[in-house]
Amino acid sequence: MSLSLGLSNALSGLTANSRATELVSSNIANALTEGYARREIQLSARGIAASGQGVAVTGVVRVTDGVLISDRRSAEANAAGASQTSSFHKAIEQALGTPGEDGSIGAAATALSAALLSAAATPDSTASLDSVLRAAQDLAEKFGAASSVLQDQREQADDRIAASVEQLNTALRQIDDLNGQIVRLNSADRDASGLMDQRQQLVDSIAEIVPLREIQRDNGEISLVSTGGAVLLDGRPAVFGFVPAGTITADMSLASGALSGLTLNGKDVTPGIGSNRLVGGTLAADFAIRDSLAPQYSARLDAVALDLVERFSDPAVDPTLGGGAGLFTDAGGPAGATTGLAGLLAVNAAVDPDAGGALWRLREGIGAASESSTGKSSLLSSLNTALTQAAVPSDPAAGTASRNLDGLLSDLVSAVSLQRVRAEDSESYASARYSALRQDELDQGVDSDAEVQALLVIEQAYSANAKVISTIDELLKTLLEM
Amino acid sequence: MSASAIGDTARSFVLRQQTAALKAELDRRSLESTTGRQSDIGRSLHGNLGPLAAVEASLARAEAYLGSASTAETRADATQTALTSLSSLSDDLAASLISVGTGTSSTAIAAVAEQGRTAFDAALSTLSTRVADRSVFAGLDTRGAAVASADTILDALEVAVAGLTSAGTVEAAVNAWFDDPAGYASLGYLGGGDLSPVEIAPGKSVAADVTARDPAIIDTLKGFALAALLDRGILSGDTEQQAALVKAAGESLYDSSASRTSLSARIGIAQDRISDAQTEVAAEKTALSTRRLSLVSADGYEAATALTEAKSQLETLYAVTAKVLGLKLSDYL
Numbered sequence: 001m002s003l004s005l006g007l008s009n010a011l012s013g014l015t016a017n018s019r020a021t022e023l024v025s026s027n028i029a030n031a032l033t034e035g036y037a038r039r040e041i042q043l044s045a046r047g048i049a050a051s052g053q054g055v056a057v058t059g060v061v062r063v064t065d066g067v068l069i070s071d072r073r074s075a076e077a078n079a080a081g082a083s084q085t086s087s088f089h090k091a092i093e094q095a096l097g098t099p100g101e102d103g104s105i106g107a108a109a110t111a112l113s114a115a116l117l118s119a120a121a122t123p124d125s126t127a128s129l130d131s132v133l134r135a136a137q138d139l140a141e142k143f144g145a146a147s148s149v150l151q152d153q154r155e156q157a158d159d160r161i162a163a164s165v166e167q168l169n170t171a172l173r174q175i176d177d178l179n180g181q182i183v184r185l186n187s188a189d190r191d192a193s194g195l196m197d198q199r200q201q202l203v204d205s206i207a208e209i210v211p212l213r214e215i216q217r218d219n220g221e222i223s224l225v226s227t228g229g230a231v232l233l234d235g236r237p238a239v240f241g242f243v244p245a246g247t248i249t250a251d252m253s254l255a256s257g258a259l260s261g262l263t264l265n266g267k268d269v270t271p272g273i274g275s276n277r278l279v280g281g282t283l284a285a286d287f288a289i290r291d292s293l294a295p296q297y298s299a300r301l302d303a304v305a306l307d308l309v310e311r312f313s314d315p316a317v318d319p320t321l322g323g324g325a326g327l328f329t330d331a332g333g334p335a336g337a338t339t340g341l342a343g344l345l346a347v348n349a350a351v352d353p354d355a356g357g358a359l360w361r362l363r364e365g366i367g368a369a370s371e372s373s374t375g376k377s378s379l380l381s382s383l384n385t386a387l388t389q390a391a392v393p394s395d396p397a398a399g400t401a402s403r404n405l406d407g408l409l410s411d412l413v414s415a416v417s418l419q420r421v422r423a424e425d426s427e428s429y430a431s432a433r434y435s436a437l438r439q440d441e442l443d444q445g446v447d448s449d450a451e452v453q454a455l456l457v458i459e460q461a462y463s464a465n466a467k468v469i470s471t472i473d474e475l476l477k478t479l480l481e482m
Numbered sequence: 483m484s485a486s487a488i489g490d491t492a493r494s495f496v497l498r499q500q501t502a503a504l505k506a507e508l509d510r511r512s513l514e515s516t517t518g519r520q521s522d523i524g525r526s527l528h529g530n531l532g533p534l535a536a537v538e539a540s541l542a543r544a545e546a547y548l549g550s551a552s553t554a555e556t557r558a559d560a561t562q563t564a565l566t567s568l569s570s571l572s573d574d575l576a577a578s579l580i581s582v583g584t585g586t587s588s589t590a591i592a593a594v595a596e597q598g599r600t601a602f603d604a605a606l607s608t609l610s611t612r613v614a615d616r617s618v619f620a621g622l623d624t625r626g627a628a629v630a631s632a633d634t635i636l637d638a639l640e641v642a643v644a645g646l647t648s649a650g651t652v653e654a655a656v657n658a659w660f661d662d663p664a665g666y667a668s669l670g671y672l673g674g675g676d677l678s679p680v681e682i683a684p685g686k687s688v689a690a691d692v693t694a695r696d697p698a699i700i701d702t703l704k705g706f707a708l709a710a711l712l713d714r715g716i717l718s719g720d721t722e723q724q725a726a727l728v729k730a731a732g733e734s735l736y737d738s739s740a741s742r743t744s745l746s747a748r749i750g751i752a753q754d755r756i757s758d759a760q761t762e763v764a765a766e767k768t769a770l771s772t773r774r775l776s777l778v779s780a781d782g783y784e785a786a787t788a789l790t791e792a793k794s795q796l797e798t799l800y801a802v803t804a805k806v807l808g809l810k811l812s813d814y815l
Contacts, residue, residue, distance in 0.1 A: 031490045038489075098523045099535035100778065110539040114546035121550035121680045124616055124624040373622030373674045381678065410535030418529025435499055445489025449811040456815070 005053070007472050012054030013465035016043055019057050020458045024451045031446040035201035037062040038446050039193060062193045064200075065444060070213055072437040073204070074227055077211035077281035079434040082427035084160075084285040085293070088153055089420035092297055095149035096413050105142040106409045109387075111135045113406070116384035119362070124374040129359040132380070133351055136327055140345045143305050147250065147343035150298045154248045157290040158259065162244035164209045164283050165262070171206045172237035175199055175224070179233075183219045192220055211280040230264055230277035238265050250298055250340035254291045262287070297416065298342070303398035304408045305342040309335045310394060311405065317386045318379060320365030327351065327366065327383065338395055497803050504796045511789040514780035523778055537774045543684070544767040551682040551760045553614075558690035558753045560613040565692070565746050567608050572702055572735045572742070575601040579709060579732030582725060591712065591724050598709020598731065603632045605706050609694045619694040620673030628673045628694040635670045636714055639707055643716060649726035652716060653734070656708055660700050670703075671695045683759035690752035698741035705735030 023039045030036040039060050046056040097104025112135040119128040178199040185192040203214060203224065212232060215223040224233040232238050241263035245252065252258035254270065261270035262278070269275045271284035272291055278284055305328075312318070312326030313334060325334045331344040349355035351362050360371045365379055390402040399411050510521045520526040527534060578594050610627045611618045619628035629635075642659045643652045659665035671694050679687035692699070708731035717723045 093524065099531050100523075100538045100774070106535050107538065107542070110542040113539070114542045117543060117546040117681065118549050120678075121553045121682075122614075122616075125614075373624075375616075375620075375622035375624040375674065375677050377678045377680070381681065406535060406539045407532070410532045413535070414529055414531040417524030417527075417531055421525050421529050424525075439492055439496055442489045442492035442495050445491050447487035448490050449809075450487040452811045452815065 003472055003475060007469060009054035010465045010468040010472070012046060012056065013468075014462065016041070016055045016057050017458050017462040017465065021455065021462075023060065024455050024458065027446045027451050028448055031448050031451075033197075035204060036197050036446070037064045037193070037200070038444065039063070060191050060193060062196055063444060065441070066214065066216070068437065068441050068444075069200075072434065072441050073207035074211040074213075074280065075430065075434040075437050076204075076207050077209070079427070079430040080208040080282045081280060081285035082423065082430040084282050085288065086420065086423035086427040088157075088289045088293060089416060089423045091149060091153060092146075092294075093413070093416045093420045095146045096409075096416060098413060098417065099410060103142075104413075105139070105146060106406065106413060108135070108139040108142045109405050109409055112139050113384055113387050116380055116387065120377040120380040120384065123363050123377040123380055126359060129362045132362055133347065133359060136347045137352075139308075140328060140347050143301065143308075143342040143345045146301055147298065147340070150294050150301065151248055151250060151343070154290045154294045155245075157286040157294070158245050158248060161262070161283060161286045161290070162242055164286070165240045165242040168206055168209055168232075168240050168283075169237075171202050172224070172233050172239075175202050175222075175233055176237040178202070179221045183221050186219045196220065207281075209281050209283050210278050226278055228277035228279050230269060240264055241266070248290075250302070250343060251337075253295065259290065297412075299339070299397045300412055300415075301342040302338050302340065303393060303395035304405075304412060305345050306335055306338050306395050307391075307393040307398050307408060308405060309341070309345070311386045311391070312383065314386065317382050318365050318367075320367035322367050324367055327362075338397075493806060497799070497806070500799055501796070501803070504792055504799060508789070508792045508796060511785050511792055514785040515782065515789050518780060518782060519778050520780045526780075527777065534774070534777045537770050537777065541767065541770045541774065544763050544770065547681070547683050547763045548760065548767075550680055551756050551763065554680045554682055554688055554690050555753070555756045555760070556613055557616075557618060558688075558749055558756060560611060560618050561690065561692050562746065562749045562753065564608050564611045564618060565742065565749065568605055568699070568702060569739065569742055569746070571601050571604050571608070572705065572739065575706065575709060576732045576735035576739075579728050579735065582728045582732075586721070586725050586728075588721050588724070591721065591728060594728055595709060595712035598706065599632075599713035602636075602703075602706040602710035605703065606630075606632050606635070609699065617673065619692060619699070621676055621691070621693040621695075622674030623672070626672055628671070630670050630672055632710065635666070635707065636710055638665070638669050639711055640714055640716070643711065647717065647720070647723070649717065649723045649730055652711070652727055653708060653730045656711070657704055660704050660707070666700060666703070667695060682756055683763050686755070686759050688752050688755050688759070690749060690756065692745060692749065696745060698738065698745040701738035701741055702735065705731050705738060708734060 020041050023041050027038055040063055041057060042059045042061055043055050044058045046053040097107065099106045101107065112132070115128070115132045115135040119125070119132045122128045178195055182192045182195050182199065185195065199222070203212070203222075206212070210230075210232070211227045212224050213227055215225060217223055222233075223231070223235075225231050230238070243260040245259050248259070254261060254273070261268055261273070262283075263269065264277075269277050270291075271278045271287040309326065309328045309330060312328055313321060313324075314326070315321050315323075318326060323334070325332070325348055327348055329346050329348050330336050330341055331346060332349065335341065348357070348366055350357040350366050351359060353359060358371075360374075361368055362383075363374070363376050363379060364371060388404045388406070390404050390407070392402045393399055393408060398408055401407075403411065513521045523534065524531065575598060578597055582590055582594050606629050609619045609629045616624045617626060617628050620626060621628075639656055639659055642665070643655045646652050646655055660670075673693055673695070676693060677689070677691045679689040681687045708727060712724060712727060712731075717727060
């Protein structure tokens with residue numbers, strides 16, 4: 001009986017070797033597949049009573065490091081969130097422009113002052129007055145452009161939130177579905193590694209949105225909980241609710257009800273307002289951009305715009321105003337609500353020949369009925385003085401120190417620039433951390449050299465087993481020839 | 483499998499990241515070496531852009547101040563030139579007028595009267611000088627002429643002196659007309675009020691303009707007008723009174739020369755102030771440019787060194803990439 005036992009042992013060896021080559025080939029084939037975890041064969045000696053009965057394949061192991069993956073996911077979420085915030089600040093900095101850059105808002109304000117200065121020397125020159133008008137229009141446009149970039153950023157953040165919420169809901173449903181299939185396969189003692197790879201990919205796909213932790217349950221099922229403590233999936237998937245606003249204007253806010261908050265199974269979890277359960281990822285970063293960062297800059301820009309309007313609407317500067325709007329208007333009239341003013345800033349039509357006004361009003365006064373002396377430069381001088389003299393802005397959002405317009409704008413740009421540099425620093429820290437963890441994770445992936453090496457060993461073992469079979473065959477033949 | 487195995491993707495991930503980082507560095511450094519400016523102003527100034535903004539604003543204003551100063555200079559020069567030619571007209575005429583003594587023949591008087599008439603025309607046209615389509619002596623009303631034509635003024639003067647028979651009364655009437663708000667100020671002078679001073683440097687203004695209603699100019703015009711009136715036949719037939727009027731005109735012109743000189747001196751001082759301001763603003767501009775450079779410029783040596791360094795690093799990385807990715811156990815089996 002022992003010869004046939006030997007045959008059976010060798011056969012079991014061949015089977016195990018074939019299974020091992022199968023795994024090696026699968027590993028090599030998936031060497032570059034995202035989310036694929038290297039497979040390892042688990043062998044044990046098949047033993048009945050005391051005698052060896054060959055080798056048995058007890059299972060296939062997916063080699064993963066749960067702690068590492070969890071760390072990598074939260075680092076990924078932080079890096080993605082930081083990158084979102086930093087590109088927001090960068091966009092605002094670019095919209096405002098750094099000093100000295102052509103087309104920056106500061107350069108436009110300085111150009112207006114220089115144009116007024118030149119025009120005061122040659123008040124009779126139409127070209128000089130025209131350059132004052134162009135400079136003023138340019139400055140108003142710069143305010144409008146910066147304001148619309150801010151609202152665009154809010155709209156984009158709102159759109160991204162809607163897309164993220166959609167993605168979260170879909171992925172959570174799919175993960176839940178896979179959970180079910182994996183549990184069934186595991187209970188039937190079948191290999192669920194492929195489905196686990198798919199599930200890991202799905203979890204990875206939402207890890208950027210919300211930093212989350214994976215919790216292992218029985219039979220290979222997983223639960224997902226955000227690092228802030230919101231349960232995303234436990235037996236059944238959570239449902240996020242969000243309504244995108246479409247177009248967003250400066251006066252729309254979460255507080256006014258014009259913008260949607262975020263709900264989780266019907267409960268309010270909007271990041272930033274009392275709920276820290278979803279902080280850390282792109283979702284929270286987008287809510288921060290939409291509800292706090294952009295509105296803060298917007299309020300400051302509006303306050304500076306108000307200061308600009310007020311500087312020129314002082315009757316002491318231009319006695320002809322009679323309570324009307326000065327050189328800069330709030331959509332044509334005197335300054336109304338501060339919110340959204342930067343976007344509505346316009347040059348008074350009374351001085352714009354294209355809008356039915358006349359350039360000489362820059363020299364005579366916005367409210368002047370007729371032209372008197374072409375050499376009058378006093379108003380142009382006092383307009384320039386109004387622009388360049390230091391004053392405390394009426395809206396403290398623009399700043400509380402006594403500044404001229406150049407100063408207010410450079411304070412604003414400095415604040416944005418500082419925030420941008422800080423956001424970039426924290427982005428590069430977060431992304432360095434993510435890279436390091438990602439590299440560690442990838443280190444555990446398929447090493448094709450190691451697989452080929454293993455293949456060599458398997459090859460040897462296979463030949464050895466085959467040799468055993470042929471030897472036993474010889475022995476049996478010898479017996480039969482007797 | 484052994485724990486020391488390193489996943490294939492890990493290697494390419496690291497190489498990719500290093501390549502991206504080096505390329506970004508290469509971009510930044512090549513931008514800095516070619517433009518000489520910091521590629522990220524906000525970062526290099528630690529987010530404090532106030533000083534740079536102030537420098538940029540001052541530079542833009544310095545440019546505007548230089549433009550204003552140049553305009554003021556052109557105008558002051560034109561004014562000075564006009565005053566000089568007015569003076570030489572006046573000096574020439576005064577010399578001719580004084581040389582005519584009592585008892586001179588009516589032809590000689592007619593000759594100087596003719597000369598007076600021409601000089602008056604010339605003086606008025608000098609006062610109507612325009613520079614860059616801007617009337618120099620018209621004050622606020624820069625578009626129109628500063629003074630009326632010689633005929634208009636002389637017509638008005640003829641009315642004022644009509645019926646007068648002595649040189650003394652004619653002179654008094656002409657003087658009175660020039661000093662009367664309803665006389666020269668409303669009929670002869672067509673310009674407006676005084677121009678505001680022009681700001682030519684931070685906190686520095688200059689008033690380099692003179693109007694044709696300046697007392698020095700009015701005094702000069704009185705002399706010219708007296709001589710020109712003779713040409714219109716005032717006191718005709720009374721050679722003695724005519725000669726007296728010629729003399730009075732000559733003296734009036736001589737007397738006015740002092741106030742013209744002080745007017746010229748005033749413009750000269752303004753010209754001086756303008757050129758001082760120009761020097762000052764130009765120097766400030768240079769200083770500001772230097773300051774701006776120190777704020778935004780990238781150290782050329784550092785940028786070039788870093789560029790070379792990044793380049794050689796990238797080359798090494800490419801070589802390493804080719805080597806590392808080419809190393810496969812399967813190739814050796």
